[in-house]
Amino acid sequence: MGSHRRGDVRTAPPADTAPMPQVVVSPPRPEAPGRDRYFDTLRAVALIRVVTYHTFGWAWAGMVFPSMGIMFGLAGTLMARSLERPAFAVIRSRLRRLLPPFWFWGVFVVLAMLVHDWMPGWQIVFWVVPLGDPPGNAWGEQAWEILWYLRTYLWFVLLSPALLRVFRLAPVPVLLLSLAPIVVFHFLWEPPDNRLGSALTDLATFLFCWVLGFAHRDGVLERLKPFAVVVLSLAAIGFGGWYAVTHPAETGSYDLDDIPLAQAFWSAGYVTLLMWAKAYSGIDFARLTRFRRTDRLVTVFNSRAVTIYLWHEIALILAVPLIDRFWDVPAFEKWLPLESQWFMFGVGWVLIAVFVLVCGWVEDVAGKKKPQLLPGGRPARMSR
Secondary structure: OOOOOOOOEOOOOOOOOOOOOOEOOOOOOOOOOOOOHHHHHHHHHHHHHHHHHHHHOOOOHHHHOOHHHHHHHHHHHHHHHHOOOOHHHHHHHHHHHHHHHHHHHHHHHHHHHHHOOOOOOHHHHHHOOOOOOOOOOHHHHHHHHHHHHHHHHHHHHHHHHHHHHHHHHOHHHHHHHOOHHHHHHHHOOOOOOOHHHHHHHHHHHHHHHHHHHHHHHOOHHHHOOHHHHHHHHHHHHHHHHHHHHHOOOOOOOOOHHHOHHHHHHHHHHHHHHHHHHHHHHOOOOHHHHHOHHHHHHHHHHHHOHHHHHHHHHHHHHHHHHHHHHHOOOHHHHHHOOOOOHHHHHHHHHHHHHHHHHHHOHHHHHHOOOOOOOOOOOOOOOOOO
8 A cells, every 4th residue: 555645734714714723634544655454464474374384284274375375476566566667776675685684594594503513515605695495404404494485586586577578568378378387397397306496396386476466566467357367266276276185295295385286276376366356356454554453463574574484493493492491390381281282383473573573673774774673663754
C-alpha cells in the first residue's frame, strides 16, 4: 500500500465573520511506501511455517502452505517493481541487503565448524558470495543446509533483468513455459549431482513462482479470466499432489521438498491462487493496522526476514541443550513439558527473538537505515 500525505484541511472564513478555527483531519497511520500488508502477512506466515517444519518435520506442511514458493513469488513481484530503475543499481542494492547479514551469520558458523575439525578448500569462496552451495562439515549441516534458498534467490536476482525482458515479450506463454525446465530435468535430462545440478534444479523448481511475481506486478493476472485461472491452478495443485503421493522420495516420504516436480506444480497452483486473489479482488489487509500488536509483529517479521531465516536453525539447535539443563531444576522437571516438541518449539521462538534483538540491526545497516532494536516502533514521519 502506498503512503498517504497528512494534510491540513482549512475552512475559509465567510465574509464579515470572525475566522473559523482550523480543523485538522488526521488519517489512519499510513504504511511505509510500497508496503502491502497482504504480502507482508504472507511472508510472515511463510517464515512461521518454515520454523514449524524444521521443528516438527511434518511432511504435509508444504502442502498446507508452500512457504518457499510463496517467498519466491513475493520476491519476484518486488524485483519487477525495483527494475523500473537501472538494473545494475537494483542488483547492487539487493546484494548489499543480502550479503552483510549472511556474512555476519557465516562468521559464527564457519568459526564453529573450524573448531570442530573442518578444513575448507577453495570452495570457501561460496561463503563470500553464495552462487553455489557453501561447503561445510556434518557437524554444522543443520545450520548451513538452509542456504540453498539464498543461493537460489541470488541467482534469480542476477537473472531478473533478462527474465523480465523475455516475460514482457509474451507474458502468458512465458509464464506457462516457465514450468518446462523442471519437466525437462525430470523426464529428459537429469542435472548432475553437484553444486551446478542443485542450483539448476532449485531454479527450475521455483522459476514459475518468480515469474508469477512479474505477472502480478505488470497487471497480467487481473486481466486473465477467473475460470481459466482457477481451473489451471487447481489442475497444477492436483498434479503436484498426485505425483507426490504416487512417486514418494527415496525415504518413502511425500514431502514436497524432496520431490522437485511435485513441489514445482503444487507451488505454482497454490501461489497463483494467492496472487490472483490479490490482483482480482484487491485484498490488501489494510485493516491489520488497527491491531497494533499484530501489525507490529508483521512489521518485525518482514524487516527481520533474513535474520529470522538464517538464525532459526541455530535457535532450534541451541534449544536442545538448553532444555537439557532444565531437567536439573526439580520444579522445571515437575511442571514443564520438557519432552514435548511443542515446548522446544516455544523455546526455539524465544531464542529466535533473542537473535532478532542481538543480530537484526545488521539488516538495518545493510539497508542503509538507522539501526533499531525492533523496527516499527513509531509511525513513519509524514512529509508536509
